[in-house]
Amino acid sequence: MSDPNFDDAPDDDLPRPPSKSQLKRDMHALLDLGKQLIDLSTDQLKRLPLSDRLYDAILLAQRTNAREGRRRQVHYVGKLMRDVDAEAIRQQLETWAHGSRQQTAHMHRLEAIRDRLIDDDEMLTKLLNDYPSTDITRLRTLIREARKEAKANTQLLQGQSPQRKHYRALFQALKTLIDEPEST
Known part of the structure; x- marks a missing residue:
């Protein structure tokens, strides 16, 4: 049992x-x-x-x-x-x-903004509307110098290194201006 x-x-x-x-x-x-x-x-x-x-x-x-x-x-x-x-x-x-995907996406976004600032004056107006506390003089100077740098780089001979000083400085200025989105 x-x-x-x-x-x-x-x-x-x-x-x-x-x-x-x-x-x-x-x-x-x-x-x-x-x-x-x-x-x-x-x-x-x-x-x-x-x-x-x-x-x-x-x-x-x-x-x-x-x-x-x-x-x-x-x-x-x-x-x-x-x-x-x-x-x-x-x-x-x-x-x-x-690096996190979010950080990478943020960096790509900053690079795109930088490239559009160098190519198009309207992007500067949009950026100033979004971030009114921006130091306009410094930003315009960086854009102008980056444009000069890009023009000079198109005329380089084979084997010469392109200059990127102002191009990078513009990116750093955007990086400090535009905060990275918070992680969710």
Whole structure:
């Protein structure tokens, strides 16, 4: 007879713990992330959500030259990585490595505005309407100098490098004028 309080059927509704292999893969992924952190500069490390203990361990690993000592310190960093938000760190590293799509789109937009300012005076009027606090004199000077630069670059001989000083300065002025859209 079967006991009504005991159920022999497996309960598929309960979540299963991760397998041993999955745990090992996760630990190796954290170790690899820790290795990436060890290769970062101090300024970059300060901008990441790291505990003081992990931050100190990373700095020690950066200073350790002995092969075995460094290996042990890297593994210690990997162990400390278990207590941090690894996904936030991965996202920040990805952004630093490739830039966010939003940042890239913003830079392309600024480049297009710069090119239109050099080619068309009406774009300056539109820009001044959108950003009335703009230093008009400085912007007009940059546009005029960028146009001169572009004209001089069309007359270069083969092998000569084009001048881009004012072209870049105009871009930087637009970059400070037009704020990057906030991340959503």
